[in-house]
Amino acid sequence: MPLLGVIGGSGLYDIPGLEITGAEKIATPYGDPSDVYRIGKLAGTEVAFLPRHGTMHHIQPHKINYRANIWGFRELGVTKILSVGAAGGISGPMEPGSIVVPDQIFDMTSGRHSTFYEYDEVVHIDFTEPFCAGLRERIFAASEMAGLRVIRKGTYICVNGPRLETAAEIRAFSILGADMVGMTGMPEAVLARELELCFAGISVITNYAAGISGKKLTTTEVVESMKAATEKIKELLKAFFATDFPVPACFCGQALKEAKM
Numbered sequence: 001m002p003l004l005g006v007i008g009g010s011g012l013y014d015i016p017g018l019e020i021t022g023a024e025k026i027a028t029p030y031g032d033p034s035d036v037y038r039i040g041k042l043a044g045t046e047v048a049f050l051p052r053h054g055t056m057h058h059i060q061p062h063k064i065n066y067r068a069n070i071w072g073f074r075e076l077g078v079t080k081i082l083s084v085g086a087a088g089g090i091s092g093p094m095e096p097g098s099i100v101v102p103d104q105i106f107d108m109t110s111g112r113h114s115t116f117y118e119y120d121e122v123v124h125i126d127f128t129e130p131f132c133a134g135l136r137e138r139i140f141a142a143s144e145m146a147g148l149r150v151i152r153k154g155t156y157i158c159v160n161g162p163r164l165e166t167a168a169e170i171r172a173f174s175i176l177g178a179d180m181v182g183m184t185g186m187p188e189a190v191l192a193r194e195l196e197l198c199f200a201g202i203s204v205i206t207n208y209a210a211g212i213s214g215k216k217l218t219t220t221e222v223v224e225s226m227k228a229a230t231e232k233i234k235e236l237l238k239a240f241f242a243t244d245f246p247v248p249a250c251f252c253g254q255a256l257k258e259a260k261m
């Protein structure tokens with residue numbers, strides 16, 4: 001049974017080196033996930049992979065069925081999810097090509113289904129630290145093993161899209177403390193927490209956010225940068241899966257304790 005899940009974003013529709021052993025189509029109470037879950041082995045570890053935009057990149061960020069995607073992982077028995085996504089760099093060190101493991105997230109989306117507790121139960125999940133501390137530490141250890149530089153903190157601001165931002169929006173986000181901007185980090189992260197799954201993000205900075213470089217932004221740039229970073233992501237994931245690092249304690253598995261009214 002796969003225990004580790006990987007979600008791929010723009011430009012990452014499969015994991016190079018993943019030996020595919022099967023595919024699972026999962027039906028959920030929330031509808032269909034973005035694609036079948038491809039099951040495979042990487043560095044001896046069983047992994048379930050899902051491209052969040054579909055293999056043909058036909059699902060826009062605001063149309064992704066985030067609930068079905070996360071629910072499907074849990075149905076497969078996945079307890080830990082690494083979510084890879086593209087982001088635009090806002091603050092100084094967030095240059096195109098950088099890999100960032102965000103420690104905070106800021107939700108600017110609207111109209112997305114961002115909870116499993118819409119009816120019946122009243123649940124207020126603690127989300128002070130939105131990403132799993134244990135998984136984050138393990139990513140850092142893997143990056144050291146792979147000799148890769150990753151930026152170990154950063155605030156990710158999530159927008160609805162699908163349009164890119166205005167320069168004024170990015171200036172405002174910068175004042176709010178955002179380091180990078182993307183379209184998919186939320187509600188993925190909170191939905192995983194509501195199901196008590198460990199979840200960490202790996203953001204690839206594909207471009208400078210609007211108004212920062214003075215250049216027009218293109219989706220080609222985003223996809224090309226992601227493709228260019230694929231080798232690094234693959235090395236990072238391989239190192240992550242290859243080693244049985246002691247996982248520092250986390251509280252993700254008890255997220256619902258004292259959260260229900």
Ligand code: HPA
Binds near residue numbers: 181207208217
């Ligand atoms: N803005 C929002 N989402 C993104 C960007 C961006 O500049 N780059 C990659 N995803």
